[in-house]
Amino acid sequence: MRILHTSDWHLGKSLEGVSRLDEQELFLKDFKKIVEKYNIDMVIISGDIYDSGNPPARAERMFYRIIKDISDNGKRIILIISGNHDSPNRLVAASPIAKEHGIVMVDLPKTVVKKGQYGDAFINDSGEGYIEIELRGEKAVIIVLPYPSEKRLNEVLSYDLNEEAKRRSYSDRVGEIFEKLSLKYRDDTINIAVSHIFICGSDSSDSERPIELGGSLAVDVDKLPKRAQYIALGHLHKPQKVRGTSLNAYYSGSPLQYSKSEINYAKCCYVLDIKAGQDPRIESIMFHNYKPIEIWKCNGIDDAIKKCEENREKNSWVYLEIRTDSFISQEDIKTMRNLKKDILEIKPIILGEEEIIESENIKDKSMEQLFESFYKFQRGVEPEEEVKKLFLEICHGEGEEKDET
Ligand SMILES: [Mn+2]
Incomplete structure (x- = not known):
């Protein structure tokens, strides 16, 4: 299966009060070409589709157009989770009409995605925080953890919310979820995780806004699901492989420079060829800088x-x-x-x-x-x-x- 990983589009984001929608529109045009050129089977967008919970109508139109276009009538799967900037409910409001296009949108950590046909793909199994998806004979088990705020995290862990559980750190609780969900991974499936979290020790920039200083909403690198062949992360705007682990955990970063702290590195997405039981081949595809x-x-x-x-x-x-x-x-x-x-x-x-x-x-x-x-x-x-x-x-x-x- 060939997967493209991107995130943090922040459609509707402005810079010093000036709109970037024109650049974002140019990016989306090129993005469509990349998806087609590389013959992608599944596109993963790891959160922060919009910059705010109440995006401009033009940003929403751009989003619906691109996901409809790249889904190519359901031949491709598009998997989207919400980030800290998205309004989860609003992001997925169009789910009922997106399903037949092969578009899967997950709003909250506790959401259970409906089983059934999504375009040419089938979700054979699902539960809180995971889906098993089948496309043209290949099966993938995907852990999906949309931005877990404290509150949303505890909704998932509601089964043991005693005093001791509450005292456990954010990192430990996220780790516990990953560990539990990892049990769904099998030897005959492609095993992936998708989330929108901050991993300790990663490089941040000025446009991510509430980067959790002091580490209260940071996750230690050893809490990532160890059996995942690829971990598609969103949140940080600099593309980077997560340090301090041999896992294939990547932040794809944002497609545009969203602050002056981001001018010294290029933007990209990752394309991976992945099969069950094998280390994926990962390539970064550079994006154009439309207006430096x-x-x-x-x-x-x-x-x-x-x-x-x-x-x-x-x-x-x-x-x-x-x-x-x-x-x-x-x-x-x-x-x-x-x-x-x-x-x-x-x-x-x-x-x-x-x-x-x-x-x-x-x-x-x-x-x-x-x-x-x-x-x-x-x-x-x-x-x-x-x-x-x-x-x-x-x-x-x-x-x-x-x-x-
Ligand atoms: Mn972001």
Whole structure:
């Protein structure tokens, strides 16, 4: 079976208040071509289809059109789970008409997908958190765990919600679900897991929003289902193989750069050829960057105006950082905006204040020094000893666990 794994489309997402729907539309056009070119049997979308629970109508139309198109009248299976940004009920509201197209949508961890025919495929068996699907003679058992918030998680574990169970960590509870569901895996089936969770030690970016700081909604890597041949994750926007495990656990990342923290790496999806009992062959397919986000560091206002003029034809989103010793006049701002469209922000960096964010200085400083200057920069006061100690403890703890594979 050939499977394509993607996630975090965030249809309807804007950047500094500016819509990205045009780029998203271009992406979907190309996405359809990729699905067709690679002759995909099953497309997995691991959550965050939309950016909000109440997406714009155009985003919904785009979503319905693409899944209908790529399903190719039910020849392909499309498996979708909800992420933390989706409204689960709303995401799957069209399920009754999606079924005959081979589209399977799972809203909540406790949802039981109906058995029966989905396009050319059949769901032969299903229960809370898993489905067994058959397409053209091949069978796959898939663990499906849509974004498990605390509340949704406990709904699944309702069978033993005693005090002790409640005290167990989020990670342990997710691990318990995976372990229980793994019993459905068989030697004669393709065994996969799909979820929208944060795995400890993975690389996050600025556009994921409530990344659970402090780790309360983070899952330890050793809690992933060990018998899964591939684990299709969503949540993080940088494509990456999960570290610290030999399992094929991947975040496909978002298809577009959704923040300026994402400009240094390319976006992709994963295509895998997978058979029962064998290690899958995994390939990353790169996406086009339709409108790059750029940060222009300019030396003075004249330099900034010159850059705007030189790049006036370029199709990009721009953050302007201007080193200056005076303020920037409304007139200069107007000149820049007239020359280069899609300037998202014009930020004056008053000389003398920028030191700590200059990257060349970062390498020479210890973590403690960096934390002190960052704290001072943000709060205006030195951090207390206790805060500093706690921060360094966390840093060191993380460092030891990192295992680059
Ligand atoms: Mn996301």
